[in-house]
Amino acid sequence: MSMCPPQIxxxxxxxxxxxxxxxxxxxxxxxxxxxxxxxxxxxxHRLRFPRNDQSAKCRNHDDDLRTRPHRMSAENLIELxxxxxxxxxxxxxxxxxxxIDLTIRRSEFVAVMGPSGSGKSTLMNILxxxxxxSSGSYRFKGIKVETLNKDQRxxxxxxxxxxxxxxFNLLARTSALENVELxxxxxxxxxxxxxxxxxxxxxSVGIADKxxxxxxxxxxxxxxxxxxxxxxxTQPDTLFADEPTGNLDSKTTLEIMExxxxxxxxxxxxxxxxxHETDVAAYAKRTIRVMxxxxxxxxxxxx
Amino acid sequence: MLLYAFLxxxxxxxxxxxRNLMRSFLTVVGIVIGxxxxxxxxxxxxxxxxxxxxQISKMxxxxxxxxxxxxxxxxGAPQFTIADAHAIRxxxxxxxxxxxxxxxxxxxIYQENDRSTDIQGTTANYxxxxxxxxxxxxxxxxxxxxxxxxxxxxxxxxxxxLFGEGVDPIGSKIRAKSMSxxxxxxxxxxxxxxxxxxxxxxxxTPYITVQRRLTGRxxxxxxxxxxxxxxxxxxxxxIVADVSSLMRERRNVGANExxxxxxxxxxxxxxxxxxxxxxxxxxxxxxAGVSLLVGGIGIMNIMLVSVTERTRExxxxxxxxxxxxxxxxxxxVEAVTLSCVGGVAGIVLAYGLCTVLAEVVGAPFLFxxxxxxxxxxxxxxxxxxxxxxxxxxxxxxxxIEALRHE
Numbered sequence: 001m002s003m004c005p006p007q008i009x010x011x012x013x014x015x016x017x018x019x020x021x022x023x024x025x026x027x028x029x030x031x032x033x034x035x036x037x038x039x040x041x042x043x044x045h046r047l048r049f050p051r052n053d054q055s056a057k058c059r060n061h062d063d064d065l066r067t068r069p070h071r072m073s074a075e076n077l078i079e080l081x082x083x084x085x086x087x088x089x090x091x092x093x094x095x096x097x098x099x100i101d102l103t104i105r106r107s108e109f110v111a112v113m114g115p116s117g118s119g120k121s122t123l124m125n126i127l128x129x130x131x132x133x134s135s136g137s138y139r140f141k142g143i144k145v146e147t148l149n150k151d152q153r154x155x156x157x158x159x160x161x162x163x164x165x166x167x168f169n170l171l172a173r174t175s176a177l178e179n180v181e182l183x184x185x186x187x188x189x190x191x192x193x194x195x196x197x198x199x200x201x202x203x204s205v206g207i208a209d210k211x212x213x214x215x216x217x218x219x220x221x222x223x224x225x226x227x228x229x230x231x232x233x234t235q236p237d238t239l240f241a242d243e244p245t246g247n248l249d250s251k252t253t254l255e256i257m258e259x260x261x262x263x264x265x266x267x268x269x270x271x272x273x274x275x276h277e278t279d280v281a282a283y284a285k286r287t288i289r290v291m292x293x294x295x296x297x298x299x300x301x302x303x
Numbered sequence: 304m305l306l307y308a309f310l311x312x313x314x315x316x317x318x319x320x321x322r323n324l325m326r327s328f329l330t331v332v333g334i335v336i337g338x339x340x341x342x343x344x345x346x347x348x349x350x351x352x353x354x355x356x357x358q359i360s361k362m363x364x365x366x367x368x369x370x371x372x373x374x375x376x377x378x379g380a381p382q383f384t385i386a387d388a389h390a391i392r393x394x395x396x397x398x399x400x401x402x403x404x405x406x407x408x409x410x411x412i413y414q415e416n417d418r419s420t421d422i423q424g425t426t427a428n429y430x431x432x433x434x435x436x437x438x439x440x441x442x443x444x445x446x447x448x449x450x451x452x453x454x455x456x457x458x459x460x461x462x463x464x465l466f467g468e469g470v471d472p473i474g475s476k477i478r479a480k481s482m483s484x485x486x487x488x489x490x491x492x493x494x495x496x497x498x499x500x501x502x503x504x505x506x507x508t509p510y511i512t513v514q515r516r517l518t519g520r521x522x523x524x525x526x527x528x529x530x531x532x533x534x535x536x537x538x539x540x541x542i543v544a545d546v547s548s549l550m551r552e553r554r555n556v557g558a559n560e561x562x563x564x565x566x567x568x569x570x571x572x573x574x575x576x577x578x579x580x581x582x583x584x585x586x587x588x589x590x591a592g593v594s595l596l597v598g599g600i601g602i603m604n605i606m607l608v609s610v611t612e613r614t615r616e617x618x619x620x621x622x623x624x625x626x627x628x629x630x631x632x633x634x635x636v637e638a639v640t641l642s643c644v645g646g647v648a649g650i651v652l653a654y655g656l657c658t659v660l661a662e663v664v665g666a667p668f669l670f671x672x673x674x675x676x677x678x679x680x681x682x683x684x685x686x687x688x689x690x691x692x693x694x695x696x697x698x699x700x701x702x703i704e705a706l707r708h709e
Contacts, residue, residue, distance in 0.1 A: 130622065130702050151626045158624020169619050169706060172612070173322050183623040185315055188307065230623070 162231030337598030338649025348584025350666030385523030424513030440488030618705030638690025
């Protein structure tokens with residue numbers, strides 16, 4: 001196991017910092033006074049992620065059943081069991097997902113297809129930890145995502161996920177370099193480290209010379225490259241792409257898809273991509289079709 | 304850890320301010336104008352109040368003036384005598400000093416220059432009572448009053464008109480009617496009085512001299528006024544009451560008749576005038592407060608208008624892993640930074656305005672820390688509130704919704 005799974009740790013602590021050694025187990029609980037009342041607010045448990053996967057040692061959490069990594073999770077990145085999502089309640093209730101079982105392994109390139117209203121966006125949002133399911137279980141690298149609160153899901157996104165959107169969603173009037181730096185700002189890197197990492201990311205998507213340009217000075221393809229650089233600058237293990245080529249012409253689509261394929265094959269980043277177009281989906285090694293909140297088809301092609 | 308989170312928020316907030324220079328500038332301008340208006344208005348108002356107080360104290364602080372008749376005219380009512388003055392001095396408690404005062408209009412002549420002016424006959428302690436300082440030469444003495452010496456102390460205006468500016472008039476003789484007076488001193492400049500009159504346009508001379516040589520009656524009759532200065536801290540109302548009852552008795556005023564004299568109390572006047580200028584100041588302050596409020600609404604507008612763009616920004620930040628509280632801290636720091644910059648700039652601007660306007664209005668420039676703090680805190684509160692509230696709403700959205708926001 002080359003990668004250390006992120007763990008929920010109910011005892012410790014805070015944001016991962018490069019040199020902090022976590023205190024021994026069970027020493028630090030929520031601060032309590034003599035009467036046992038909480039003296040300051042603390043979430044019930046906090047997520048703990050090793051910063052760069054190589055730099056931190058894996059620790060065992062056998063004493064904590066709820067956070068013990070699932071035995072099967074070593075290979076499986078994502079495991080869904082009976083996942084549902086219902087919007088509204090009573091008569092107005094709408095079941096967007098009607099019980100999805102799905103397993104995605106590490107380093108897969110999955111395309112999710114389906115007509116609009118099929119629930120694929122809902123599925124993506126839940127997979128991307130942007131939303132929480134109504135019922136069922138979702139294990140991401142062994143973490144029970146359905147039990148996490150908003151902030152904890154934020155931390156998963158921060159440390160393990162990258163996002164690419166159809167509309168790019170770059171900050172306006174902000175240089176490409178600063179856009180790419182944005183996720184690093186929330187991870188406590190020094191200015192020098194941020195610059196270096198952002199430049200490397202921009203170089204790896206082939207627009208090293210555009211770091212001073214703002215989004216309005218870039219073409220759609222270049223903007224999407226900046227967005228991809230922003231998504232991969234934190235070295236996530238999973239990339240979520242929501243119709244990444246929806247706003248691009250066919251030539252640029254080709255380039256962006258080649259880039260994504262390289263990220264998948266060369267770096268082993270898992271990619272989960274929503275798309276309408278069959279030829280875009282063809283870049284993926286596996287295509288999942290969603291219909292009426294259920295998976296109707298699941299094909300692996302022999303790329 | 305907390306410090307780290309704060310520094311990080313500061314870094315992000317400063318980037319956002321730089322990214323949106325125009326919006327940041329407009330926000331700051333709203334606060335600057337509000338703060339500057341309030342501070343300028345109130346500071347100038349206070350300056351005006353002090354100016355009026357200063358003019359009244361030029362007359363002599365703690366000064367009471369006994370005059371015949373009611374109100375300002377006093378025509379027809381009998382004048383006072385020197386014996387009245389002595390009776391007040393001997394019988395009324397709380398009096399520090401007292402001087403009889405005769406005033407009549409003359410044409411003063413020196414060589415080919417002349418000027419119609421007031422000649423004031425009084426005693427030596429008048430100078431202290433009425434707050435005169437000597438500019439040149441000396442005041443006359445009590446002996447010179449007793450001797451009815453032909454000496455006089457002139458005001459700056461008289462020196463200018465009769466001798467020319469900067470000329471030393473000491474020892475020269477000026478003529479007023481049939482009388483020749485030797486100039487022994489020039490009073491220090493007092494400038495304008497509380498009623499716009501020139502306080503330096505007069506000639507002061509012993510009252511006996513005036514009575515003997517000008518009005519022709521040297522028997523201590525026909526004293527126009529009696530100037531009384533109360534002891535410090537002694538209530539002037541008591542002196543007014545005591546002087547009134549004494550004078551009613553001496554002037555044989557019947558029990559049912561009105562006083563045929565009046566006592567003017569400069570302290571009371573000062574109170575009345577300064578309370579009216581205080582009303583003025585509060586009025587100006589209220590007007591300025593409205594402008595502060597309008598500035599606040601401007602800030603609110605800018606913040607609310609930018610909320611669409613900012614909602615997307617918040618969505619992006621949340622999607623890439625920022626927690627709601629980190630986004631909120633960023634917005635809070637942003638709002639605080641802008642408000643504080645605006646507040647400080649407003650105070651600086653107010654000081655510039657105050658120094659210039661104080662010069663123009665002729666009021667002294669008085670620093671009032673209280674109003675600075677109030678204006679600053681109020682504007683900062685508006686800035687923070689309206690910068691922060693929309694952000695709080697946006698940060699509580701789901702990242703998906705925030706991203707979808709058009």
